[in-house]
Amino acid sequence: MYLVAIKTKEGEEELAALSSGTVVIIIGQSVVLAYASQSSWTVETTQGLVKGSIAPDGDYYTFLGLKYGESIIDKNRFMSQVEIHKQELIIESKTIQSLTEQLSIKDQQGRLNNLEILGIPSKKGENLIGILKNIATKVGFDLIPADIDYIHRVRRFGSNSKSHVDNQLPPNIIVRFTQRKRKNDMLAAARVRRGLTSADAGVDGPPTSIFINDHLTPQNKILYRRTRELGKEKGYKYIWINNCQIFVRKSDTCKAVLIQNDSDLSKIK
Structure with a gap:
């Protein structure tokens, strides 16, 4: 050399x-x-x-x-410059990661008033507000017109998948509430009333299971999936979402652990 x-x-x-x-x-x-x-x-x-x-x-x-x-x-001179460039790349990489996480946090904050409803079959001319009212009645939540900022369907995250099953699933329904507390109250009521189906929403046809969740960003949906997979592998008893944040707890006597990014997955041991 x-x-x-x-x-x-x-x-x-x-x-x-x-x-x-x-x-x-x-x-x-x-x-x-x-x-x-x-x-x-x-x-x-x-x-x-x-x-x-x-x-x-x-x-x-x-x-x-x-x-x-x-x-x-001098070999040392050459290697020192290599090390300087290496450290610069590490700093730049950390900066990019930090900016990406900040954007993700802001994106998630913009969804805190939202609910995501999965599994409702889509039909032309459907009345989404009527569907939401039927679900609210079924779970015992007193929904009023002033609660709803807007409601619409969105393409499911991962709908570009080559899986035939994924492509057959209907677009999800996004509901934005005017107040976060009202959104949280309806979500809490829906979680108590398990086993909801499309028939409970007043939708004709064979009943299908429906689910009501916090509206996570695509990045947090991926993180939640990885958290569940790793938590199951490590024997964690509880894995849940509260106010768009992901938590795990290994047993009844353990403390809850907040999972905010991929690095936090190392906390699941």
Whole structure:
């Protein structure tokens, strides 16, 4: 392995590690390839080739107006610059991760007043408000017109799946409440009344199971699925969502653990 410094006429220096007979690094503003043999090195530019011998005296070579020089450099100097670039990449990666998590949190906060209803068959000309009222009556929640900001269907997350079963499932219904407390009250009532079906919503046809949940972001839906899979594998007794946050608890005597991102999955032991 040869450690070589190649300099331009502006005094800029590019570091290259040249292995015998191997293309190792792209260097310089017009240098595209670098090769090394037992006793010489070759730099291939966009205009042609520059050749020189492996020598500790730092001989310089001129080619097409650009000056390239070679000198054996300190390995520690080379490795320290590699380490600096490595640390910069780590910092940039952490910054990107932090910004992504902040955007995800804001996205989830924008859904705190929402309920998501799954399993209601879709029909042309359907009355979604009427369906919601029927469900509210069935679970014992006193729904009033002022509770509803809007209601509509959305394509299910993962509906691009190649699975025939996934593609046959109806779009989910999203209900946005004007007050978060009213949304939480209806969700609590629905959780007490288990076994809801489309017949309870006043929808004709064979009854199908329906489910009412917090409206999670796609990222948190994936996180919740992973949490359930890992929690089941590790023998956790409780895995649930409260106010759009994911919690786990291994047993009745253990404390609840909040799972906010993939890193938190390491807490499930």
